[in-house]
Amino acid sequence: MSSEVVRVTVDIVAFAIHQGALEVLLIKRKYEPFKSSWALPGGFISEQDESLESAANRELTEETNVSNVYLEQLYTFGDRGRDPRGRVATVAYLALLREGEEVELRASSDASGVAWWPVNKLPELAFDHERIITYAHQRLKYKLEYSPAAFKLLPSKFTLRDLQDVYEAVLAKMVDNRNFRKKFLARGVLQELDETSQESSFRPARLYAFSEDDFEQLPDRPVFVF
């Protein structure tokens, strides 16, 4: 029974909402294998990485200027044959970026391009990355139901419509807006601000902030199913 050297990468499924659509960050590979294919940002663990999460953070920072991003480990994919270079397991991470945050994309040394792609119009992807994105999307759907993950995709001040747009984009279904507002306001996790948004030339919408404190004090795990 000889043990085998398995190399370890991290890959990041970074989601953001742009114009009401859920998008994922992809890079265009500069080198083989899968040269010129689109793929998830990621790479091998390096010597200075203290943890898998810090490796994921580093890889994400190589493609964007963002730091301090919400990162969560998703799953480790390690089937033999998933990488033509040999035995490579990848630890996939979910990253959530805030809408409206200025994200500057910059292709890192091993990429010839970086771009946001709508999850429902993805290009052909390298490796098993399509499967990883599908898995991440599913996880995000679940997270919206029982956690305040939606707020990680929004700026600190947002309208109820912005929040509903997150739910509709991620769940890919329409939601009744009366019930939606009622439920969120009743949960007591939104702090009403004395400000309004002036995006449209129509009636301005009230801005809200997510209250982490109030959320923590809820007696049970809340449910946000729509």
Next chain:
Amino acid sequence: MSSEVVRVTVDIVAFAIHQGALEVLLIKRKYEPFKSSWALPGGFISEQDESLESAANRELTEETNVSNVYLEQLYTFGDRGRDPRGRVATVAYLALLREGEEVELRASSDASGVAWWPVNKLPELAFDHERIITYAHQRLKYKLEYSPAAFKLLPSKFTLRDLQDVYEAVLAKMVDNRNFRKKFLARGVLQELDETSQESSFRPARLYAFSEDDFEQLPDRPVFVF
């Protein structure tokens, strides 16, 4: 930016219910590091492992005679420093064994002992294995709420009391038995058998079987919160 060789192990958190208590399978390590400490069964990925899950399966089979066990990937622990031998990431798996199934424990070559330990009375553990068990226990609690995981801990025929015992052992809290029975029977996932259990010298209890088919046909994900 040099990449670093990270070795990969799998570790298995195998749970079973014994006399109404949730127990976890541990081995006593025969070699350094942590010689003579209790630890999770597991080991390095070997050349014949086709996937991480098959490696987990193999490791579990080395300590027990069971196969065809429910296995689910939990989380990958990869912080630098978690293993004194160098950089080792471990992919942790959850395994659920059925109560009453004859499990024959046999210490594998690298163990001097194998035993079931109640999760609330664990010995000192090697590596970060205590943390892994805590994580696994938490995941199992969640799984009982929204999945039929409890049935993976029971034989194919069981009484409602057996089922309730699983919930009470895993959640570590008592449950109202009228509401418990009502909820499960209403869910329509239990098939009432024409048999009774004859464990006690008192009134025999009716046996039930879990109906996977009926479960699959439920319109939404059911919730089993108590």
Next chain:
DNA sequence: CCAAAAGTGTTGACTTTACACCCATGC
């Protein structure tokens, strides 16, 4: 005053919780 999005309540169906006693069996 018009176009557009913001904002607002009620009802009926269903689900959840709390709670205590009788039943069937083996000895």
Next chain:
DNA sequence: GCATGGGTGTAAAGTCAACACTTTTGG
């Protein structure tokens, strides 16, 4: 006949789903 765990019902409270119109603003 008794000790033991098996098995059962109801009412009140809360939650969920369906449904359409009025308000506010800028131009």
